[in-house]
Amino acid sequence: MRAEIVAIGDELTSGQRLDTNSQWLSQQLGNLGISVGFHTTAADDLAPLVDCLRIAADRAEIILVSGGLGPTADDLTREAISLAFERPLALDAESLAQIERRFASRGTTMPERNRVQAMFPTGCQVIPNPNGTAPGIDLTLDRSGRTVRLFALPGVPIELKEMWAQTVAAAIGGTSTAPTKVIRHYELKCFGVGESRLEEMLPDMIRRGREPQVGITVHQATITLRVTTNGKDDVECQAQAQPTLDEIRTILGPLVFGETGDELQDAVGRMLAAANQTVACCESATAGLIALLLSESPTAAPQFRGGRIAPQLEAYVDKGGESSQALAEQAAQKIKAESASDYGVAIGPIDDSGNYHFAVADQQGVISNASQTVGHPEIHRPRAAKQALDLLRQRMMSAG
CATH class of the missing domain: 3.30.70.2860 (Alpha-Beta Plaits)
Known part of the structure; x- marks a missing residue:
């Protein structure tokens, strides 16, 4: 069994909003043993949307649609499903009453435009929306002898997730063709x-x-x-x-x-915690990124004594004319001593050729390494910060 997820909305195709619903739905389908073959993103345009749904029905057994179930003129999902599969829309009186009650509970009258949210393709089942005005659609299709199940849910993530948990997951898991893996x-x-x-x-x-x-x-x-x-x-x-x-x-x-879920700073934090040790850092090239990574890590933050940003390491170590390697090593030793930490980490500036040094100091002495900026400029600082953290990790591994 293969699934396709169709996310609908101009805000998605224009890049104004990130489609997190498709990611989440893929994870949930994986938990049910269903592989996702396709992610499709469609704008609020009726004819192309109809084509998307027909294509999906011809290549997947499960279709999950998110978005386009609101009451406004650009909410076209129900109409697109109706046209794509020749299922005329019909009013569901119970859904209409539920929507009216929803507005009444807010002390207001339902606008006439919301009536469209109670219109459903013929032959479908209504998916209740316990906390919103947009019920979902559960429609079983016959595509040349293939059974296809289509579920349409609102694009509001909290409503989508609630409707998935209360109705859709069990509906998919209960089908005769649902995988047992x-x-x-x-x-x-x-x-x-x-x-x-x-x-x-x-x-x-x-x-x-x-x-x-x-x-x-x-x-x-x-x-x-x-x-x-x-x-x-x-x-x-x-x-x-x-x-x-x-x-x-x-x-x-x-x-x-x-x-799964680990970052390098988390691994460093676990090692520091296991040894009841602490660390501090002095940064030039990374401009405080090492300190940020350590302080935001739940495992490393308790072991982090603090950091210093020193664009010019010569001023921090109060020495001039030293090599880049020597400055990094001296900065690591100084920040270790100032903070009374077990480890001091330092990284020097990036020179005109893209070279830089980083160092780790502990009770046994100091070690350092050199590297050069490679790849896109956006990754230069993250990579350099991780190199310094990894040198600390290696030092702790060799000591352990």
Whole structure:
């Protein structure tokens, strides 16, 4: 069984608003064992919307539509469904009464325009909306011998999620063609090499068609490996994924720093907490980003003693003529001493050639490394901040 999600609204196609409904619905379908083959975003334009719905019905068994069920002239979902599948709209008296009661409870009379929200394609079931004026649509279609189930929900996220939980999830799960398996995703977070190099280290593992499937994505120099399995329950999915997860950890070793939801600062925070240790930082190139990452991490914040932004490290360490490496090392030692922390982290400025140094100081001394800006300028600071945090992580690993 394959699903398609259709998100409707000019605010989505124009880029004025991010479509978070489709992401959330895909996650919920995965929990039911249904894979999503397509995401479609359509503007508030009747003819193209009709085409989108017909295409979806010809290639998916479950269609989830979000948006376009309001009372205004640009809310076209019910009309589009009616035209696409030749199901004339008819008034549902019970839904109309419910909408009228909703307005009465607010001390006002229902505008005549809201009457359209009680119009439904012939043969559908009404999906109740317990806290809004836009009921949903549940329509079963026969497409050349294929059974297709279409659900249309309002675009307001809180209403959509409530209607999903109260009605739609059970309706999909209760169909005779609903899968008896669930889909689960397991993530490993990595840092320290580029995407291509990491893929080279995992020969054949990223190949399409492999079971379990392994996907790779990159965001601001952090690489996420996602292992996808399907089974009858969580236990079976975990059992299928575990050999692959173990193999990845064995091959990549310390490049793997965490799992689903983890960021590098979270991993550093856990290590600091486990050792009852603290850290402080002094930053030039990253302009306070290391301090921000540490202070916003629930695991690292309690271990973070504070930070300093020093555009010119020479002024902070009160020395001139030193090399970039020496300045970073001296800044790490000084911030450690000033804050009475177990670790001091420092990163120097980026020079005209794109080079910079970062350092970590502890009771055993100081270590440093050098790097160069690569890729899009937007990732220069995040990558540099993560390099400094990763050097701290490596130092703690070697000490542990």
